[in-house]
Amino acid sequence: MSSPLLEQLIEALRVLPGVGRKSAQRMAYHLLERERTGGQRLADALAAAVDRIGHCARCRDFSEDEICPTCASASRDVQQLCVVESPADRLAIEDATGYRGLYYVLQGRLSPLDGIGPAELGLDRLAARLAEGEVAEVIIATNPTVEGEATAHYIGQLARQHGIRPSRLAHGVPLGGELEYVDRGTLSHAFGTRSEMG
């Protein structure tokens, strides 16, 4: 390699998900050949983000403030609380739906084998929040995986203990999907939970 700094940059780029040696090389050359301004901007944005983005004290989503803008907003419905596994899931729901309630971001899912229990997911703080009495519905939007379902079950119990109604996203055949290509588990579930046509 003709430059140790270039070698360091290529190694450092491999921290990005899905970026191997070859892509890292291509990215480094691209930045140096054609995008030095953009590269400088990326370096600044990354340093600022790593340094100043923490977690909202209320919902555990990423936030550079003590309380994130969503939790601080006066126009959100405090009676609804949507529980998601990750900030990316929260963003997906916010983008796709017209949901105007609040969120709670677990930053993970129950996984005893990996040492992730209720404490690591901040479920004690979620319980304290439910005890405040403002929340009327807990919408559980964990992923439909084994661990996500276990987490949903746990949170559902927690909600009922506080006299709050838990709800769960509907499962079934995706819109625009073809039955032939839907996995067996989903198809079987969708068949079993079929509803009468209106």
Place this chain on the structure above:
Amino acid sequence: MSSPLLEQLIEALRVLPGVGRKSAQRMAYHLLERERTGGQRLADALAAAVDRIGHCARCRDFSEDEICPTCASASRDVQQLCVVESPADRLAIEDATGYRGLYYVLQGRLSPLDGIGPAELGLDRLAARLAEGEVAEVIIATNPTVEGEATAHYIGQLARQHGIRPSRLAHGVPLGGELEYVDRGTLSHAFGTRSEMG
């Protein structure tokens, strides 16, 4: 978006080749959730690279020194000069072959419509280098595209003007390739330039 800094990071990541909005989001979340140390290291490496990597005064490859280590090395053969379009091409040749000569990196190819002429590729400095009399063979390793071939032709003429023998990488069927899947142009060329078996 819950954090302006996060939004800035996602936008800044899109400067990377092949990274759209969705991948940039995934990268930003990955860095913040699991790789803050790596993210900081990437920010530092990127800032240092953009700031301190320039071009070697001798071969125009990326270098943080006035003269890059390859050009400064006493163990390289100064009689051979390999001309490539980009630093990535130079690296590919250095990695794959046992070549021990020097390089000249054009940082582009002749493309009059884009305003890239001989001056932009430093061909005046290449001519001055050839006039020094040290180089005995110019190995032209531009890409086998229309513009690459035009560039090769131009450099070939330049070499001959200085009484130097130009050579060109062999074209043909790739090793391990199957004839059925080789493009027509390559196959036709390989057929036409077939050689007698030893």
